[in-house]
Amino acid sequence: MSEKLLVIGESRDGILRNVSFEAIAAAKKINPNGEIVGVVCGNEDLENQAQELIYYGANRVITVKHEKLAYYTSEGFGQAISAVIEAENPDAIIMGHTAVGKDLTPKLASKLEVGLISDAVAIDLDGDQVVFTRPIYSGKAFEKKVIKDGLLFATIRPNNITALERDESRSGTVEEQAVEIADLRTVIKDVIRKAADGVDLSEAKVVVAGGRGVKSAEGFQPLYELAEVLGGAVGASRGACDANYCDYSLQIGQTGKVVTPDLYIAVGISGAIQHLAGMSNSKVIVAINKDPEANIFNVADYGIVGDLFEIIPKLTEEIKKLKAE
Numbered sequence: 342m343s344e345k346l347l348v349i350g351e352s353r354d355g356i357l358r359n360v361s362f363e364a365i366a367a368a369k370k371i372n373p374n375g376e377i378v379g380v381v382c383g384n385e386d387l388e389n390q391a392q393e394l395i396y397y398g399a400n401r402v403i404t405v406k407h408e409k410l411a412y413y414t415s416e417g418f419g420q421a422i423s424a425v426i427e428a429e430n431p432d433a434i435i436m437g438h439t440a441v442g443k444d445l446t447p448k449l450a451s452k453l454e455v456g457l458i459s460d461a462v463a464i465d466l467d468g469d470q471v472v473f474t475r476p477i478y479s480g481k482a483f484e485k486k487v488i489k490d491g492l493l494f495a496t497i498r499p500n501n502i503t504a505l506e507r508d509e510s511r512s513g514t515v516e517e518q519a520v521e522i523a524d525l526r527t528v529i530k531d532v533i534r535k536a537a538d539g540v541d542l543s544e545a546k547v548v549v550a551g552g553r554g555v556k557s558a559e560g561f562q563p564l565y566e567l568a569e570v571l572g573g574a575v576g577a578s579r580g581a582c583d584a585n586y587c588d589y590s591l592q593i594g595q596t597g598k599v600v601t602p603d604l605y606i607a608v609g610i611s612g613a614i615q616h617l618a619g620m621s622n623s624k625v626i627v628a629i630n631k632d633p634e635a636n637i638f639n640v641a642d643y644g645i646v647g648d649l650f651e652i653i654p655k656l657t658e659e660i661k662k663l664k665a666e
C-alpha cells in the first residue's frame with residue numbers, strides 16, 4: 342500500500358492547472374488514507390499555489406523556488422523534482438499527462454529506473470492492487486495495467502479524474518526545499534504564446550471545434566463567439582488547419598491534441614478516424630453537419646443536420662438568452 346504519494350503540481354502564469362488537483366484526487370484513489378505531498382516549482386511566489394493544493398486535498402506541500410525554474414525546462418525541473426523525490430522517498434508519484442508531464446515523467450522514471458504508466462483515465466483498487474486504465478490504439482480500446490512491485494509512477498489524462506471539492510477548511514503544512522540547480526544547457530529567455538487568451542484547449546470543459554466545413558478563417562468567428570458564451574475553447578480538425586483557417590495549435594486528433602471535455606461540439610467536421618482519436622472520449626458530443634451520412638454522427642450523442650452558418654449564431658443567441666434569465 343502506498344503510504345506517501347507525491348503529486349507534481351503544474352502551473353501556468355503562476356496559476357495551478359486543474360490537472361494538478363485531479364492528480365491529488367488520483368492519489369486519494371490509490372490510498373484514501375495515504376499522505377499526499379504536493380510539490381510546486383518556479384521562481385514566483387509559490388505560497389498561494391501550495392495553499393491551493395492543500396485546499397484540494399494535499400496534506401503537505403513542498404515548494405522549490407529558484408531563478409533557474411522561472412520557465413519549464415526538463416533539465417531544471419528534472420533536477421528540482423529529483424531532489425524532492427530523493428528527500429521524500431515516496432511510494433507513488435502522480436502528475437498530469439500534459440505537454441510538461443509527457444516531457445518530464447519519462448526522464449524521471451528512467452533516472453529512477455522504474456516503470457511509468459502514462460495517460461491513465463481511471464484508477465481503481467482490486468484488493469491491494471492499484472489498477473490503471475489507459476486508452477490504446479488511438480482510443481479505440483482500453484488496457485488495464487498494474488505495477489506489481491516498487492514505486493507507482495503514473496500520469497493522468499486531464500478532465501478524467503474528478504478533483505475533490507475545493508475546501509478552505511483543509512489544512513496542511515508548506516515547506517520550502519532549497520535545491521542546487523546546476524547550470525542549464527538550455528536557457529529560456531522569453532515565451533511568446535501563439536494563443537495567449539482564453540481557456541486552455543487541453544483542459545477546457547467545453548470545446549467548439551471547427552472543420553473544413555467552416556470554409557474560412559472568418560468562418561471561425563461564430564465558433565469563437567459560441568465558445569465564449571459557453572466558457573470554452575475553440576479547437577479544429579486538421580482539415581481546417583491545413584486549409585489555413587486556424588493555427589495548428591488548435592488541431593485535435595491523432596497528430597494533434599487529445600481532449601476529453603464535458604461537451605464537444607464538432608462543427609463542419611466529417612469525423613475521420615484520425616480526428617476521432619483526439620475527441621471520442623469526450624463526455625457529450627454534439628455534431629453539426631449538413632451531411633446526414635457524416636461519420637461524426639456515429640460517435641455523437643446529439644446530431645444537428647443543417648448549415649452551420651445558420652445553426653451556430655442561433656445556438657449562441659439562445660444560450661445568451663438562457664444565461665440572461
Ligand SMILES: Cc1cc2nc3c(=O)[nH]c(=O)nc-3n(C[C@H](O)[C@H](O)[C@H](O)COP(=O)(O)OP(=O)(O)OC[C@H]3O[C@@H](n4cnc5c(N)ncnc54)[C@H](O)[C@@H]3O)c2cc1C
Pocket residue numbers: 551552553554555577578579580581592593594595596597608609610611612613614615616619629630631632635647648649650
Ligand atoms: C497520418 C494522418 C494523421 C492525421 N491526423 C489528424 C488529426 O490529428 N486531426 C484531424 O482532424 N485529422 C487528421 N488527419 C486528417 C483526417 O484524415 C481528415 O482528412 C480530416 O480530419 C478532415 O477534416 P474535416 O473533417 O474538417 O474535413 P472534411 O473531411 O472535408 O469534412 C468537412 C465536413 O464539413 C461538412 N460541411 C461542409 N459545409 C458545411 C456547412 N455549411 N454546414 C455544416 N457542415 C458542413 C461536410 O459535410 C463535411 O462532413 C490525419 C490524416 C493522416 C493521414
